[in-house]
Amino acid sequence: MKKIFLFCDAGMSTSLLVSKMREVAKKHDVNVQIEALPFARSFEIIEKKEVDCILLGPQVKFLLKDIEEKCAEYNIPVDVISATAYGTMNGEKVLKQAIKMIRGSKKN
Template identity: 30%
Template sequence: MLKILICCGGGFSSSAMVTKVKKEIVEKQLEDKVMIDFYPFTLANEIMKNYDVLMACPHLRYGVPQFIKKFEKECIPIYLLPPKMYGTMNLEDIMEDAEDILAGFKETKMNPFHFPGEENVLKVRRIHSYRREHQ
């Protein structure tokens, strides 16, 4: 099972997005394939060990490096969601990116993880998974 933790500053915007995605998980009967939860980023260190990947809102880009440095030993792959993708929060795209983040992180150990050419999350304009956009 793929376990994804989505975080924003206080958990408010991520909770709304995750509610939408959880409904989609049930509708598509994917409960045994993926689990997505939300949590405030400032408290993520308390529960991140229970997840495979942490996807953070784009506005957290300045806090992520300090978070990784502080919790380096416990840190799972952290990925800053592109702004447009965060706004649409499509289940398939989130799942595909999470799978690819895990594979890429296994190879590179880069944290925060980013896909090639997406070093600056605010310049990323895609609304779909990296895989789908680059097929």
Template identity: 50%
Template sequence: MKHIMLVCNAGMSTSMLVTKMQKAAEETGVEATIWAVPVSEADTEVAQKEIDVLLLGPQVKFLLNDYKAKFEPAIKVDAINMMDYGVMNGAKVLEAALKMMEG
């Protein structure tokens, strides 16, 4: 089971992306738990849950270096591609997260 957490400002558009990522995971046979939290809850989630990949929404990309310093190497951290986020391409974002877990 893969555990992918998205971090965003408030969570509205990111929750739509989570739904599309979950659908893509089902369609490709990937067993994954995917969820989104606002920045204010990210540290608590990391402390309480198993997370393989943490993806930042474009609106909080400025936190990337802080999050990498805080959570890597235990958790892979990156920002979601702005284009994929903009068009809500859940399959592409899922693919990027899975690649992060490989290497």
């Protein structure tokens, strides 16, 4: 099972998007665990190597450079969710983004 974590300011605004992503994953029988957490927990999660992919909410995209450096140490792919996909709560598009990132990572 692959683990996908979405980080935002407090971990709450991405909850609906996570629900949409889970629906799509279940519909297509994709074995993933998807969680939404506050950005403050990101480094803890990365250091425990408990994640296969990290996506940032558009509201914390300014933190991308900081988290990219930490993720590089563990070969964890990280990116920002597009404002459009986030704003429309397009779970399918965001799940596809995460799966593509996981498949392209050196970790696998």
